[in-house]
Amino acid sequence: MQYGDFISVIIPVYNRAATLARSVGSICRQTYPNLEILVIDDCSTDNIEGAVAALNDPRVRLVRRAQNGGAAAARNTGVASATHDLIAFMDSDDVSLHDRFEQEMRLLCTLPEDYIGVYSAAIAHTDTTEQMRSMAAARVLPPPHRRMLSGDLFAETLRGNFIDMPTMLLKKDAVLAAGRFDERLRNNVDWDFTLRLTQQGKFGFVPQPLYVFSYVPRVSHGNDHISHNPRYSVLSYSYITGKLRRAGHKGPEMAGHYAAAGSYLMRIGRPALARRYFEAARCITPRNPRLWAHLVLSRLPVLHGWARGRAARFS
Template identity: 35%
Template sequence: MFDVVPDVPLVTVIIASYNHAPYIEASINSVLRQTYPRIELLVIDDGSSDNSVALLSQLQAAHGFDLRVQANQGLSATLNAAIARARGTLIVPFGSDDIMLPHRIATQVEYLEGKPEVGVCSANIETIDHQGNVMGAREQRNRDLPFRRLDFDDLFLGRKPGPAAATLMFRREALDKVGGFDPDIRLEDIYITLSILRAGYCIDVLGEVLAQYRDHPTNTFKNGRFMVENVLKTYARFRDHPEYEAVCMRFRNSMFLKYANRDKPLARTTLRDIPLRHWNRKTVRGLWRLLASRR
């Protein structure tokens, strides 16, 4: 689709969907409405048990994008397989519950021109609810951030706000250099961005909104145990960094505080893995929440 202008880079957009029937049509339509003239759209249903396959089949018949249906393989393995058959020099994995603004692809392609050191281009996001309504100011933590260039330490040490997954555009050569996504890590965006930074590229995050991120009950980040397990598994791939232990402990302290009054078993397990020498203000605040909560 859109593959009619040979003198501009071909961009491959990959949408891997799992049980996102309420959101997938809006996601696909936002790709179809891009102003950029040369896009290859690959859609993969990864073993959905809702009515996604029937809906996707109807959309494919109407719009002619590449659709594949498979037994569940997980997002990282699915993305690797899609990248292997993608024809684009720029790769955009895109959430099946998110929405691109119409000028998103054109803006990022134009920005990347002449900047071979930038392995990934990202941008700001606007948060919407499950019905597509723009959420209030308190939920818009990544809407008004300024432009920033990230190196490995910026992201690993949390020195600057990281890139938004809903706006990632990768140079294919950068993905190839690091061997793609790791199927053993289910939180794919943190791993791949750190890997590309470690390989010597930088990530530029544009200071404008280019996508809408949908906040709904099944968002990955709302699964605390999943987040703790996979973020720490990701960090372990970079355990040779001199600040590795401190990075892990800061993350554990943040998760302990977050879940102290939401998930006491998870909070207690997390606290047991924080040695006393790594306690900080978040630990103390988390202990207060843990003791004060009746849940």
């Protein structure tokens, strides 16, 4: 690996022609020029082709999927279409700072062979209007209190996802070894992939924020997009916890995941399934009084009626 090697940048897109000038444009304007920019169209109905043509950059290649499959499927198509040994990801409504790849490549080239990639800090900010600016907020990722930011990060990732996947620059062979993005998931796709990826090797970290994304506060809007759908979020978290269990992971981190999955399942009206996760957590931490309380609550008939009412709200 040496400075100057080409990078394949994968950008899934679905009905975001209006944002490509900003998002893909931020990749076109990088100070690191050796890029293959793959825009993966997941069967959009707006004018993605026109938006790509307007960029007027020969490095940009539009890859059309035959069937809509979601972000995981589009990223898999991007990995399969990439022609270079380095892979980076980008979301179609975010912005990369102009020197993102220059900084990431310089760091990657200094690291030992057992490092499979690097990632950077990111800034997240709420997407508000002038009238709603009093509600504006911003945060830096990973959180400033986190201390373990480079090296072998699997144990840290097992505790919870803190790496913003679109900030990664990765060796392609490690991406292939980690396996495909799980297309069965409707949420938490990044965490599931990162869990497998951090088992392939070590990571370097660029502490400067090189990536910016905005989000709409969930409490202030009625967006039913999948990433804001509580039911999909709960079920995907439970599914990933089950995958970790089947892979043989144990310990207090898993007890925490079991308990969290059980609590989430209670909220969407699945007490019987929640009870299985509480029982799994109890086997690891049998003296936790909160788990016993949850188990009792999951068996109360009156709570089942309340849970069914909660479930109806999310259906």
